[in-house]
Amino acid sequence: MQRRIIIVTAVHPPAASFLPDAYKSLCEQELPEGWDWLWLIQEDGRSDQVAPYVPDDIRISFRQGRPGGAGMARTMAMARAEGEYVKVLDADDQLAPGALARDIAALTSNPEIGWTTSRVLDLLPDGSFVGFDQDPPAGPIERGAVLEHWKAHDYRAQVHPATLCIRRDLLLALGAWMALPASEDTGLLLALSAVSRGWFSPEVGLHYRKWPGQVTSQAAHVDSAEREARMTVIEARAELLAGLAWQYPDGA
Numbered sequence: 001m002q003r004r005i006i007i008v009t010a011v012h013p014p015a016a017s018f019l020p021d022a023y024k025s026l027c028e029q030e031l032p033e034g035w036d037w038l039w040l041i042q043e044d045g046r047s048d049q050v051a052p053y054v055p056d057d058i059r060i061s062f063r064q065g066r067p068g069g070a071g072m073a074r075t076m077a078m079a080r081a082e083g084e085y086v087k088v089l090d091a092d093d094q095l096a097p098g099a100l101a102r103d104i105a106a107l108t109s110n111p112e113i114g115w116t117t118s119r120v121l122d123l124l125p126d127g128s129f130v131g132f133d134q135d136p137p138a139g140p141i142e143r144g145a146v147l148e149h150w151k152a153h154d155y156r157a158q159v160h161p162a163t164l165c166i167r168r169d170l171l172l173a174l175g176a177w178m179a180l181p182a183s184e185d186t187g188l189l190l191a192l193s194a195v196s197r198g199w200f201s202p203e204v205g206l207h208y209r210k211w212p213g214q215v216t217s218q219a220a221h222v223d224s225a226e227r228e229a230r231m232t233v234i235e236a237r238a239e240l241l242a243g244l245a246w247q248y249p250d251g252a
Helices: 013-027 070-080 101-107 145-152 168-173 184-195 226-244
Strands: 003-011 033-042 059-064 085-089 114-122 129-131 139-141 165-167 196-208
Touching: 003 070, 003 101, 013 033, 013 059, 033 145, 070 129, 070 184, 085 101, 085 168, 101 165, 101 226, 114 184, 139 145, 145 184, 145 196, 165 168, 168 184, 184 226
Parallel strands: 003 033, 003 085, 033 059, 114 196
Antiparallel strands: 085 165, 114 129, 114 165, 139 196
């Protein structure tokens, strides 16, 4: 019986032209025997500008919906997520070789691990790459460690939420992505860390594209008042989850 990893991508028109590059990186993944992938692409809104870039592949499911941001689009895509694990892939990013196989290996061999992350290289407009110089040690990330690092480093985590691969049941139990205009993936990462152990792979798992149209390069993203509000609610949620008796898996 085939086992499946679900790839979830939110997209809006400015990023649609990058979908073929993301697709190429997916097709180049070598999965363990007995596994396949399903790519759920969810447009944040309804336009005629995204569909032309969606590859023609039976392993791809494309839908549209009311605009509400990337977090809402990904959460709506979860209605079609019939698989054990959910992998995030932003429309403008690319998976590095071996990324999915490493995620699957970590989750299948460590039942107490709820989520995985990996090393990231920023893909700059000139085609060059830049890496992060403060990666954590390879292997397990203890429960609560991401929150502690995030609070001590001006709201910057030591692992990148764009690399997350998550057990589907845990993702849904936490309500998926936060209802925020940005940093919704950081909110999910901290919530995951509050209730379960994670895993970090030191091999590069993602090429994170830097370009003028991305949400994180917009002025609104660094507006001090909005940023403070986002960080406040993200921290409050993570702290409250950490204070609950429930951990994943139950009794861990």
